[in-house]
Amino acid sequence: MAAITDLSFMYRWFKNCNLVRNLSDKYVFITGCDSGFGNLLARQLVDRGMRVLAACFTEEGAQKLRQDTSCRLQTTLLDVTKTESIQAATQWVRDQVGEQGLWALVNNAGVGLPSGPNEWLTKEDFMKVINVNLVGLIEVTLHMLPLIKKARGRVVNMSSSGGRVAVIGGGYCVSKFGVEAFSDSIRRELHYFGVKVSIIEPGNYRTSILGKEGTVSRMRRLWERLPQETRDSYGEEYFCNCKQVKMY
Amino acid sequence: MAAITDLSFMYRWFKNCNLVRNLSDKYVFITGCDSGFGNLLARQLVDRGMRVLAACFTEEGAQKLRQDTSCRLQTTLLDVTKTESIQAATQWVRDQVGEQGLWALVNNAGVGLPSGPNEWLTKEDFMKVINVNLVGLIEVTLHMLPLIKKARGRVVNMSSSGGRVAVIGGGYCVSKFGVEAFSDSIRRELHYFGVKVSIIEPGNYRTSILGKEGTVSRMRRLWERLPQETRDSYGEEYFCNCKQVKMY
Known part of the structure; x- marks a missing residue:
């Protein structure tokens, strides 16, 4: 019992030592x-x-x-x-x-x-x-x-x-x-x-x-300014999947 | 002996597979x-x-x-x-x-x-x-x-x-x-x-x-443009040690 009290005292003492005053x-x-x-x-x-x-x-x-x-x-x-x-x-x-x-x-x-x-x-x-x-x-x-x-x-x-x-x-x-x-x-x-x-x-x-604009409209803006060659290389399907990726 | 030949063959085959042609x-x-x-x-x-x-x-x-x-x-x-x-x-x-x-x-x-x-x-x-x-x-x-x-x-x-x-x-x-x-x-x-x-x-x-200029003269240029307050906080001794640090 005494050991537990000692430990509790030390814990509180250690905790207080680290408090900013x-x-x-x-x-x-x-x-x-x-x-x-x-x-x-x-x-x-x-x-x-x-x-x-x-x-x-x-x-x-x-x-x-x-x-x-x-x-x-x-x-x-x-x-x-x-x-x-x-x-x-x-x-x-x-x-x-x-x-x-x-x-x-x-x-x-x-x-x-x-x-x-x-x-x-x-x-x-x-x-x-x-x-x-x-x-x-x-x-x-x-x-x-x-x-x-x-x-x-x-x-x-x-x-x-x-x-x-x-x-x-x-x-x-x-x-x-x-x-x-x-x-x-x-x-x-x-x-x-x-x-x-x-x-x-x-x-x-x-x-x-991430601002107020939704992911879908942000991704659409980026997609629409891409050159056609780049869009073709990704394909519409990639874009549609990408819109659903919440992290962007 | 046959096993060593096989291993040697496989090693050369594997090595050749990775060569750019x-x-x-x-x-x-x-x-x-x-x-x-x-x-x-x-x-x-x-x-x-x-x-x-x-x-x-x-x-x-x-x-x-x-x-x-x-x-x-x-x-x-x-x-x-x-x-x-x-x-x-x-x-x-x-x-x-x-x-x-x-x-x-x-x-x-x-x-x-x-x-x-x-x-x-x-x-x-x-x-x-x-x-x-x-x-x-x-x-x-x-x-x-x-x-x-x-x-x-x-x-x-x-x-x-x-x-x-x-x-x-x-x-x-x-x-x-x-x-x-x-x-x-x-x-x-x-x-x-x-x-x-x-x-x-x-x-x-x-x-x-790191260019042609030596470390010492580069460090000196940086040191000399520092405000006096900053120089005082580092001290001349720090500067002298710093000059010797090759990594800068």
């Missing part, structure tokens, strides 16, 4: 807070008493988030594909956190489309996704690093199970594989400064990453 | 033939009697290659970061191969620099490498696909051991991780058309991928 002093900057994981995380961290600096892509998203939360959450607009936008957001974060630095950066902003069989896509389709999910994530991290190092903070990068296995065509898995590489490389570099780098690899969740 | 009819398009692996491969395939379509980045590289080889090798200029250049190269290949299509595409063109600790680099540094190694490779593949499908050919993508483990900072490993994703995804799609996709993952070889 003084949440109300800590600043977390999250990108892509308009919807999905970023939006949920911002709300949850505010509820736990943290100071949340939420970056949204649209003013509409930012306004809705501010309305629904407390003054511990502040918003800014951020387009991670634009250097000037990242510079402005970095200055804003610097002004908020002051000398204490940034306790956490969560690189959550991401897009999933265009997606489809690789041959149906163009360089521009790939770039749209790579620019947000990979290059945007890298540039935001590079800009925020001095603030994170000051707080001996952490970086959390939103990768994906698609960052391990290339399950779909287009820029999504390509960019998420790249996020894995960047995160691992910078993780080792920042260890020297007491900064941790983590990744999250979610599976399939019903977020709005 | 009629090499002199087959066209191989290789990117990045100015130097390194691409240059070596072009020369070797010509020696074996294949028809080599060698894409070089510089006229100088193309001229040297033509001088050293036979009329079975032809060259074109190609900058894989420019859509118009890829379109022109595709038309040139189409004119060469005619109705028989392209037996193999070898996506070899690649760069390794700028490379260094991630925090010492900018978005532009990452983009320089990603645009060649990843986006260029994707766009060349997409353009050549109709010709490859016609011949039920193959695509060979030059990845790297750095496409599995992110050993250095900068765009190199990031882009090679992406190449792994793209190759695996398109490999499954092209199986339907009898087209094979392979990757090559070389380790450290003495090619000219």
Whole structure:
């Protein structure tokens, strides 16, 4: 009986050791807070008493988030594909956190489309996704690093199970594989400064990453712009099967 | 004794089964033939009697290659970061191969620099490498696909051991991780058309991928453009150790 009590005590002690304390002093900057994981995380961290600096892509998203939360959450607009936008957001974060630095950066902003069989896509389709999910994530991290190092903070990068296995065509898995590489490389570099780098690899969740348009109409648009030669090589039957593949 | 003869016969039979025949009819398009692996491969395939379509980045590289080889090798200029250049190269290949299509595409063109600790680099540094190694490779593949499908050919993508483990900072490993994703995804799609996709993952070889400038002066250039705050956080000692790291 005594042994069980000891074990229970040790379990609780160990669990408490790992709890983050003084949440109300800590600043977390999250990108892509308009919807999905970023939006949920911002709300949850505010509820736990943290100071949340939420970056949204649209003013509409930012306004809705501010309305629904407390003054511990502040918003800014951020387009991670634009250097000037990242510079402005970095200055804003610097002004908020002051000398204490940034306790956490969560690189959550991401897009999933265009997606489809690789041959149906163009360089521009790939770039749209790579620019947000990979290059945007890298540039935001590079800009925020001095603030994170000051707080001996952490970086959390939103990768994906698609960052391990290339399950779909287009820029999504390509960019998420790249996020894995960047995160691992910078993780080792920042260890020297007491900064941790983590990744999250979610599976399939019903977020709005695939937009409002249905799979069938998205696939039809891609199909219709293909040259006749390419369409003939796939055949109507392939297209019909493809429309039913939910992952696209 | 009879068993050994049988085994020897079966071994030779099996080995011959896997030999590619009629090499002199087959066209191989290789990117990045100015130097390194691409240059070596072009020369070797010509020696074996294949028809080599060698894409070089510089006229100088193309001229040297033509001088050293036979009329079975032809060259074109190609900058894989420019859509118009890829379109022109595709038309040139189409004119060469005619109705028989392209037996193999070898996506070899690649760069390794700028490379260094991630925090010492900018978005532009990452983009320089990603645009060649990843986006260029994707766009060349997409353009050549109709010709490859016609011949039920193959695509060979030059990845790297750095496409599995992110050993250095900068765009190199990031882009090679992406190449792994793209190759695996398109490999499954092209199986339907009898087209094979392979990757090559070389380790450290003495090619000219790191340019002519020495590691020390490259690292010094990166170091000197850093803001004083960042330099102070690393310290002179870190910089001196870093200069000695051959991998950068």
